[in-house]
Amino acid sequence: MSQKHRVVVTGVGVIAANGDNTETFWQNCLKDVGIAESIPAHWYDYADYKSTLWAPLPPLDFKALGFNRMEIMQRDPVSLLITAAAHQAIEHAQLKTELINKRKNTFNLPGIDALRAGVFMGTGSGGYTTLFENQAHHLLQQPHKTLAEVLTRITDTDVQATLESLMAHLAVPNRFNPFGVPMAMANAVSASVGIKFGLHGPNRTLTQACASGTLAVGHAFEAVQSGQVSFAITGGSEYISSLNGGEFRSFDIAKTLIRDCDPIATANRPFDQQRSGFLFAQGGAGCLILESLDSAEQRQAPILAEVVGYAETFDADSMLTLSPDGAQIVRMLDALLAQAQISPEQVDYINAHGTGTQPNDSIESQILQQQFPHKPLVNTTKSLIGHSFGASGAIEAAVCVLSLRDQTTHVCHNLSEPIAPLNFVRESKKEQLQYALSESFAFGGHNTALLFKRA
Numbered sequence: 001m002s003q004k005h006r007v008v009v010t011g012v013g014v015i016a017a018n019g020d021n022t023e024t025f026w027q028n029c030l031k032d033v034g035i036a037e038s039i040p041a042h043w044y045d046y047a048d049y050k051s052t053l054w055a056p057l058p059p060l061d062f063k064a065l066g067f068n069r070m071e072i073m074q075r076d077p078v079s080l081l082i083t084a085a086a087h088q089a090i091e092h093a094q095l096k097t098e099l100i101n102k103r104k105n106t107f108n109l110p111g112i113d114a115l116r117a118g119v120f121m122g123t124g125s126g127g128y129t130t131l132f133e134n135q136a137h138h139l140l141q142q143p144h145k146t147l148a149e150v151l152t153r154i155t156d157t158d159v160q161a162t163l164e165s166l167m168a169h170l171a172v173p174n175r176f177n178p179f180g181v182p183m184a185m186a187n188a189v190s191a192s193v194g195i196k197f198g199l200h201g202p203n204r205t206l207t208q209a210c211a212s213g214t215l216a217v218g219h220a221f222e223a224v225q226s227g228q229v230s231f232a233i234t235g236g237s238e239y240i241s242s243l244n245g246g247e248f249r250s251f252d253i254a255k256t257l258i259r260d261c262d263p264i265a266t267a268n269r270p271f272d273q274q275r276s277g278f279l280f281a282q283g284g285a286g287c288l289i290l291e292s293l294d295s296a297e298q299r300q301a302p303i304l305a306e307v308v309g310y311a312e313t314f315d316a317d318s319m320l321t322l323s324p325d326g327a328q329i330v331r332m333l334d335a336l337l338a339q340a341q342i343s344p345e346q347v348d349y350i351n352a353h354g355t356g357t358q359p360n361d362s363i364e365s366q367i368l369q370q371q372f373p374h375k376p377l378v379n380t381t382k383s384l385i386g387h388s389f390g391a392s393g394a395i396e397a398a399v400c401v402l403s404l405r406d407q408t409t410h411v412c413h414n415l416s417e418p419i420a421p422l423n424f425v426r427e428s429k430k431e432q433l434q435y436a437l438s439e440s441f442a443f444g445g446h447n448t449a450l451l452f453k454r455a
Contacts, residue, residue, distance in 0.1 A: 007224045008455065010301040011093025011289035012398045013085035013235070017055040017281055017385040022088055026402050029410040030428045034384045036264050036279055043245035045169040051257035053267055054248065055281040055386030056241075068105045076127035076183040078283065079192035081391075082237035085285035086193045089233065093289040093301055100198060108198040111299055118201035118229040119194045120220035122212030122236035124390030124442075125247075126186030126205075132242040133173045134180040140172045171243040189237050201229045210353075210387070211312075211442035212236050213394030217288060217450055218310035224290050232290045236394035239283035248280055254320070256357055266414055270356040270380045271365060271424065273417035278355040281386035286394030288401065303455040305401045305436075311336040315445030322360050322441055326367045332447045333371050333439075340451050342435060345374045347451075349403060349431070351396045351438040354380025354412075355387055360441065365420035375423040377431065383413035393440035397450055400436040404454045407433055 012022050017035040019025030035055045043049070062072050065084045072080070090097065090109065097107040108114060144167060151163050182188055187205040194203040202223065206215045213236025220234035240247045251257050259276040261267035268279040296303055313332040317323035337344060350372070353364055368378060381396050388395065403409035408431055412424045439449040 003227065004225050005227055006293040007221050007290055007307045008293050008296050009288050009304045009307065009401050009452070010291050010296050011089035011091070011095070012304065012401055013088030013092065013287040014285070014395055014398050015057070015081055015085050016284040016388065016395055017057055020058045020060065022092060022398070029381070029384055029399065030408065032384070032411050032413060032428070034265065034268060034413045035386065036268050038264070039245065039248065042171070043248070046244045047249050049249065049252050050255070050259065051252050051277065052260055053258055053264060053279060055279050057282045057284065071105055074179045074183065075192055076130040076188065076239065078123060078125070078127055078129070078237050078239040079183070079188050081239055081283060081285040082121060082189055082235060082287060083192050083196050085235060085237070085287040086197070086233050089287040089289045090197070097197070106196055106198060112231050114198055114200045116201055116229050117199040117231040118220065118223055119190045119199055119203045120206065120216045120223065120232055120234040121190040121193065121204070122206045122208070122214070122216035122390050122394065123186055123189045124207065124209045124212050124238055125240060127184035127188060128240050128247065129242055130177060130180055130183040132246065134177055136171065136243060137173045137176045140170050144170055144172050173243065193233055197233070199233070207390070208446040208448070209442035209444060210389050211393055211440040211446045211448040212390035213286060213392060214397065214438065214440040214448040214450055215312065215393070215446070217394060217397050218312065218448060220290050221307045221310050221450070224292055230292045230295045233287065234290055235285065235287035236391040237285040238389045238391040240389065241282045251280060258356060268356060268383055268386065269414035270354040270383045271361050271412060271419055272415050273419055275356045275358065275361060277357055278382065279386035281388040284385065284388035284391040284395055286391055286398045288394070288397060305404045305455050306453040307450065308453045309336045309340040309451035310449070311339065312446065312448045315447065317445055319444055322363045323445065324363060326363050329367050329441070329447050330371060332449055336437070336449050336451050344372050347372060347376050347435045347437050348433045349377040349400070349409060349436045351400050351436065352378055352380045353439055353441045354382055356382065361419060365422060368422055369420055377409065377425050378422045379410060379412040379425040381410070383415070384410065393438065393448065396438045396440070400438045400450070400452045404433050404436050404452055407431055
């Protein structure tokens, strides 16, 4: 039987709605800073919406984040986000970067064996933005030109005004991006990080909707634990922000999004009696550096936490909701704890999936009551930053690591009438945290969970 290596976390990088770097994000979480804003006004040119709220990212200047013009032209924001988060995590892990190609703006990591360094990333959608914008240009450019020519021949002012309004609503991107195919590919999320830092080990993009980030970290953990690699950059990224808000409308029509509320800041309330759906996040990225304990100790790296378990199951029941009996989630949690050789009573903190939808919150809370009767602390990071889909599990894993590091965690935002007698975090204060669990569930019926131990 091959030796199993202990796996530790040595760096964290996060870009989310309430912070464009790890420490800003984390301090805002501890200060209970939630983000909810009105959707862009121009989206109303295309449709009416039942939900009018989302969680946008902070303004992002990719040039200021260290990318050159060529990278910005050839990478979808989903890839730029995760690469920036990876750079944060590398610096957090006290690793140096060495420029190896100025034109490409690529680096290596001195002291890290590039042949035994892998990249494992999750995304639900990949380069959605590039795909939709190229399609919009392809479909609308010629009609826009034709309307402009027709407009020059019309003298009726009312008809002119109608055509001008129609043309204004047909948002056409400035150009058809010639790099559209590699930008839109889901695997560009992991490939971009591997290229940026010159890593030649396994390079994988994992796609399981809202569980993608957790899945990616889990597979990176297994690769380091088995000895396939000794170093891994892992996490998840999402960016869903097309010109016309079509993706938002898809979720809105499905009636999964939060309903309007006054004041807006109180609308997002997972696990609350008054919850009405999830808050759509524009995007985000979470990244962890995983290493074998030997690798981390050899370079005297900071050890933030240890990964001690990963498990996944599949409901085989519904494409949209959790199976009502929760049997496969229970099986997943049992397998996770068995792998780490601990009892349920040893889990001190759970970062729940906690989206805010009516059925899923109810099912999840019932399972947590059943599986953890000793009432560990429970919260949901989505209550602060909304649901960033494929990035959410990686960001929540980062929150578990930071909670163990600092022995504290953030509150469950906007929770006033809990749906279940769980020990929801109501105050951010010092705690005794030894084991932290993060769980994610996805459209399709995918269940994933990670278990971390205090360093």
